[in-house]
Amino acid sequence: MTPRAALIASGIASGVASGLVIACDADPADACPGWTALHDNRCVLREWTISGPDDALSEPGAREVQLAVGVDDEALVAWADADLEHGHVVLAQSTGTSLGAEWDLMPLVGAQGVGLEPALALGPNGEALVAWKQQDTASAIYLATRDRDRHWRLPESPISWGDTAYEPRVEFGGDGEAFVLWNQWTGANFGVALAQRSVGAPDFAVPADNDALLSAAVNYANAPRLAVGTEGEALIAWYQAPVADLMVFVSERRGSDAAFGRAAADDFISAPGGPVDSHAEANAWPALHSSGAAAVVWTQQQRGPWEIAVYLARRDPDGTWHRPASRDDTLSEPGGFARCPTAAFTPDGALVVTWYETRDGDTAVFVQHGDAQAVEPLRLSANAVEAVHPALAIDDGGNAIVVWAENDQSAPDTWRVVARRYQSQEQRWLEAETISTPQAGLAPTPVLDVSPTTGAVMAAWAQGGVTDGRVHVSVLR
Amino acid sequence: MSVEVHSIVLALVGAALVGAALVGAALISGCKPETEPVERGTAAPLRTIARELPVDDMDKAKQALAQDAWRREHRFLDAVEPGHLFASTRVDQVEIDHQLWSSDELYQLGGQLFTHQFTRAEGFGGAEPLGLRRFHDGRRGGPDAFGCTSCHWRGGLAGAGDAADNAMFNGDGVHQSSTVARNPPALAGAGLRERLAQQMNTELALARDQALARAAAEGHAVRVPLQAKDVRFGYLTARADGTLDATEVAGVDSDLVIKPFGWKGTFGSIREAAEDALLVHHGMQTTTLVDEGDPGRVGSRGGADPDGDGIAQEIREGQLSALVLFVAMQELPTEEIPNLDPYLATLWARGRLDFETLGCASCHVPALVLDDAVYTLEHRDGGPDFAVDLSIDGAAPRLERGAQDDGFALRLYSDLKRHRMGAALAESRNELGANADEFITPPLWGIARSRPYLHDGRAPTLDDAILLHGGEAQASRDAFASLDDAGRGPLRVFLTSLVRATRLVTP
Numbered sequence: 001m002t003p004r005a006a007l008i009a010s011g012i013a014s015g016v017a018s019g020l021v022i023a024c025d026a027d028p029a030d031a032c033p034g035w036t037a038l039h040d041n042r043c044v045l046r047e048w049t050i051s052g053p054d055d056a057l058s059e060p061g062a063r064e065v066q067l068a069v070g071v072d073d074e075a076l077v078a079w080a081d082a083d084l085e086h087g088h089v090v091l092a093q094s095t096g097t098s099l100g101a102e103w104d105l106m107p108l109v110g111a112q113g114v115g116l117e118p119a120l121a122l123g124p125n126g127e128a129l130v131a132w133k134q135q136d137t138a139s140a141i142y143l144a145t146r147d148r149d150r151h152w153r154l155p156e157s158p159i160s161w162g163d164t165a166y167e168p169r170v171e172f173g174g175d176g177e178a179f180v181l182w183n184q185w186t187g188a189n190f191g192v193a194l195a196q197r198s199v200g201a202p203d204f205a206v207p208a209d210n211d212a213l214l215s216a217a218v219n220y221a222n223a224p225r226l227a228v229g230t231e232g233e234a235l236i237a238w239y240q241a242p243v244a245d246l247m248v249f250v251s252e253r254r255g256s257d258a259a260f261g262r263a264a265a266d267d268f269i270s271a272p273g274g275p276v277d278s279h280a281e282a283n284a285w286p287a288l289h290s291s292g293a294a295a296v297v298w299t300q301q302q303r304g305p306w307e308i309a310v311y312l313a314r315r316d317p318d319g320t321w322h323r324p325a326s327r328d329d330t331l332s333e334p335g336g337f338a339r340c341p342t343a344a345f346t347p348d349g350a351l352v353v354t355w356y357e358t359r360d361g362d363t364a365v366f367v368q369h370g371d372a373q374a375v376e377p378l379r380l381s382a383n384a385v386e387a388v389h390p391a392l393a394i395d396d397g398g399n400a401i402v403v404w405a406e407n408d409q410s411a412p413d414t415w416r417v418v419a420r421r422y423q424s425q426e427q428r429w430l431e432a433e434t435i436s437t438p439q440a441g442l443a444p445t446p447v448l449d450v451s452p453t454t455g456a457v458m459a460a461w462a463q464g465g466v467t468d469g470r471v472h473v474s475v476l477r
Numbered sequence: 478m479s480v481e482v483h484s485i486v487l488a489l490v491g492a493a494l495v496g497a498a499l500v501g502a503a504l505i506s507g508c509k510p511e512t513e514p515v516e517r518g519t520a521a522p523l524r525t526i527a528r529e530l531p532v533d534d535m536d537k538a539k540q541a542l543a544q545d546a547w548r549r550e551h552r553f554l555d556a557v558e559p560g561h562l563f564a565s566t567r568v569d570q571v572e573i574d575h576q577l578w579s580s581d582e583l584y585q586l587g588g589q590l591f592t593h594q595f596t597r598a599e600g601f602g603g604a605e606p607l608g609l610r611r612f613h614d615g616r617r618g619g620p621d622a623f624g625c626t627s628c629h630w631r632g633g634l635a636g637a638g639d640a641a642d643n644a645m646f647n648g649d650g651v652h653q654s655s656t657v658a659r660n661p662p663a664l665a666g667a668g669l670r671e672r673l674a675q676q677m678n679t680e681l682a683l684a685r686d687q688a689l690a691r692a693a694a695e696g697h698a699v700r701v702p703l704q705a706k707d708v709r710f711g712y713l714t715a716r717a718d719g720t721l722d723a724t725e726v727a728g729v730d731s732d733l734v735i736k737p738f739g740w741k742g743t744f745g746s747i748r749e750a751a752e753d754a755l756l757v758h759h760g761m762q763t764t765t766l767v768d769e770g771d772p773g774r775v776g777s778r779g780g781a782d783p784d785g786d787g788i789a790q791e792i793r794e795g796q797l798s799a800l801v802l803f804v805a806m807q808e809l810p811t812e813e814i815p816n817l818d819p820y821l822a823t824l825w826a827r828g829r830l831d832f833e834t835l836g837c838a839s840c841h842v843p844a845l846v847l848d849d850a851v852y853t854l855e856h857r858d859g860g861p862d863f864a865v866d867l868s869i870d871g872a873a874p875r876l877e878r879g880a881q882d883d884g885f886a887l888r889l890y891s892d893l894k895r896h897r898m899g900a901a902l903a904e905s906r907n908e909l910g911a912n913a914d915e916f917i918t919p920p921l922w923g924i925a926r927s928r929p930y931l932h933d934g935r936a937p938t939l940d941d942a943i944l945l946h947g948g949e950a951q952a953s954r955d956a957f958a959s960l961d962d963a964g965r966g967p968l969r970v971f972l973t974s975l976v977r978a979t980r981l982v983t984p
Binding site: 061063082083114135137166220222246277279280301336337339358360361389440442443445465466467 | 728896897
């Protein structure tokens with residue numbers, strides 16, 4: 001009997017909940033469906049730890065939570081402290097043998113001002129990067145680095161230059177090459193700045209001047225985001241106004257020996273006729289596949305400022321881009337107001353895209369799994385709840401998880417974090433699971449990551465109000 | 478008259494001296510000291526103002542028309558007998574002390590005073606010939622308006638003012654450049670705001686007292702974080718010798734008393750603000766200010782008429798109490814979600830989240846928990862305090878307790894903390910302990926009915942107001958600035974939903 005047959009035979013195929021035991025007569029562990037583990041010769045659904053009010057990782061006042069889970073089940077969580085006068089970024093490093101059980105907290109105190117917008121990444125060999133924006137009268141990007149011996153080096157000066165820089169992103173390549181990306185003010189424009197550190201190199205190479213930025217020197221570039229593949233390929237996406245409307249641009253590198261291209265002002269991948277959504281939650285999101293395929297998703301006005309749909313541009317492995325034919329070529333259903341598009345490839349090359357959208361006052365999380373020509377978007381969140389801010393992760397077996405924040409109409413200010421898992425072998429989404437205790441306050445913006453080697457999964461978020469919000473984590477054991 | 482008053486004071490002092498010895502005996506014997514019965518004087522509710530808000534639109538119209546009819550009636554009476562309207566507000570504190578007036582009646586009396594246009598015969602201005610002084614002369618002020626509603630009108634009764642209604646405070650009396658401009662704020666929810674500040678002050682005082690106790694017990698300095706309602710106010714260091722180091726205290730004065738009123742958070746109570754407003758805007762002096770006799774505020778002529786306009790007892794203590802209660806009992810601003818229009822409903826939903834994701838909520842904290850909604854007006858002369866539960870007796874709409882009986886979620890969109898707002902908003906001088914660029918976070922409840930915006934009304938639109946933020950709000954401002962026009966729409970829609978309940982009025 002296959003695991004799927006076992007599920008059906010047990011009569012719970014449509015109602016699998018965390019902790020239920022799945023009968024399975026296939027001995028090898030890899031025969032178990034995704035998100036289950038072999039235990040006493042049975043495939044047992046892995047369980048989320050539920051984070052209660054007393055399980056917070058931080059002091060009150062946390063926000064802008066970021067997360068990275070590494071190859072050896074190490075996790076880093078960073079957040080910004082809400083104190084607008086003296087706040088700083090706090091880094092939590094998981095310690096001990098059990099993921100998320102013990103943490104060391106380290107404040108990243110920079111220069112004058114307040115630390116905001118943390119971004120972090122874990123490398124393949126124990127290295128780590130944490131970048132953040134230090135906001136004073138000007139804003140600058142600071143970068144803390146950890147070497148293979150796990151020694152931290154804190155910054156004495158910013159990696160950016162000039163008066164204004166913001167929206168940092170950091171990534172590692174499969175071989176340990178490190179990237180820091182941010183939005184840099186040039187005195188006339190905002191441009192996409194990328195600093196790189198080769199494997200073994202002690203320091204980052206920053207752009208020599210404004211001409212070395214990846215975006216055209218036209219108006220303002222915004223919100224660059226980076227995807228890096230295991231073989232050194234990389235894709236950067238952002239939005240910028242070449243003439244009037246904001247459009248999506250990319251800079252790509254097909255291998256570690258290649259250089260990043262500089263996007264020309266007319267070389268955008270979005271459909272002309274209406275601007276892309278300029279909200280930070282709508283930032284263009286790149287995804288890469290080991291075949292050379294790539295994708296970028298974003299949101300853009302379809303028929304006017306109040307109809308904003310998800311759009312997709314895909315790159316074939318040979319490098320050919322397929323842009324939306326027009327603004328009617330949407331990924332999400334037309335007529336809604338979509339935000340927060342996120343994309344990732346499964347190992348076999350299927351693209352998974354998630355977002356949330358509001359239609360007639362109803363706000364729900366959706367997912368598009370596979371070929372958009374053949375598959376309709378699936379509503380992941382339940383009816384009669386407001387569901388927002390989805391985050392997506394996919395493990396090396398192609399099993400996906402989406403977490404989001406939701407509330408119901410009876411208590412619109414009380415939010416919980418909810419997760420749904422997709423079993424690739426079964427080709428189905430399991431039931432939604434609440435992984436946090438409902439709490440009054442702001443809508444959490446959960447983040448999610450999966451270890452590239454062990455499949456360990458962690459979600460993190462800040463829950464509570466502005467002043468009392470604390471960081472919580474939940475681990476898929 | 479002065480002899481009579483003097484005699485009464487002497488009699489009271491004598492009674493007090495004797496009473497101190499006789500109270501015990503009086504209690505034991507059950508006897509009560511014989512006093513003159515206190516009766517209502519000239520004050521009278523004129524039914525021109527109501528706390529209640531009918532649900533039905535037709536009933537709202539009837540209410541407005543009835544109030545207008547009463548208003549006209551009493552204007553005629555005032556024409557027949559000038560002073561009738563002012564006399565209707567002349568409640569004595571002793572009448573309040575003897576519970577001759579219900580909270581509803583005091584609300585009406587206070588509202589009548591709030592809507593009254595003061596005259597020379599009532600004490601408007603000072604000894605100078607009739608005239609307005611647009612640029613205030615120090616703490617003496619103007620006068621610059623004949624009544625509260627001259628400037629507090631936008632959005633309804635006790636509302637905000639236009640930029641043309643700006644008060645030009647603390648100048649030399651002649652030059653605009655010598656003044657600081659202040660846009661009249663809306664007063665809705667004022668009592669709840671003061672109560673919230675009181676509860677926060679209690680938390681801060683407790684933290685200070687505990688730090689002092691620890692420092693004394695442990696024999697060394699103790700540095701403690703200051704928090705109230707989870708809002709952070711920096712750190713306080715208590716030394717073993719009982720002294721305090723407040724150099725790290727942030728967003729509140731070193732006395733750790735949040736003063737929730739005034740754009741810079743400089744007035745601790747409605748009474749303090751109202752008493753000052755009567756003085757500097759109208760030249761109407763309360764008996765308390767006269768008794769205090771600060772010549773810089775009330776004038777240098779001394780006695781019962783320090784401003785020399787020939788009128789004593791311009792504002793009685795009871796009148797001030799009624800006015801304060803009227804302001805304190807002001808309605809709770811509401812949030813009108815545009816549910817009927819799918820587009821707007823969608824944008825509102827986005828905007829509510831944008832308010833958080835753009836960082837606006839960092840200072841404009843959407844909700845703080847109010848433990849109780851009992852507003853207590855303390856007696857200033859040892860008499861009984863007057864308490865009113867704003868969740869029951871405040872003007873409608875009222876605050877409602879949460880389902881779990883865990884207090885009230887007060888959705889005022891403020892942390893009641895002072896913040897540094899950057900050079901663009903900085904004024905030319907510090908003010909009462911607040912730095913030149915420091916302002917208390919103004920509540921955003923009802924903001925859609927209170928334009929223009931910012932402390933001096935320089936921002937005609939919400940966009941302008943947001944883009945003028947700086948300092949601690951720079952990152953949020955930049956996040957908003959990075960949005961294109963369409964991207965800003967949802968936040969605008971959300972802020973536009975922060976309104977006051979609709980009341981019908983006649984012109």
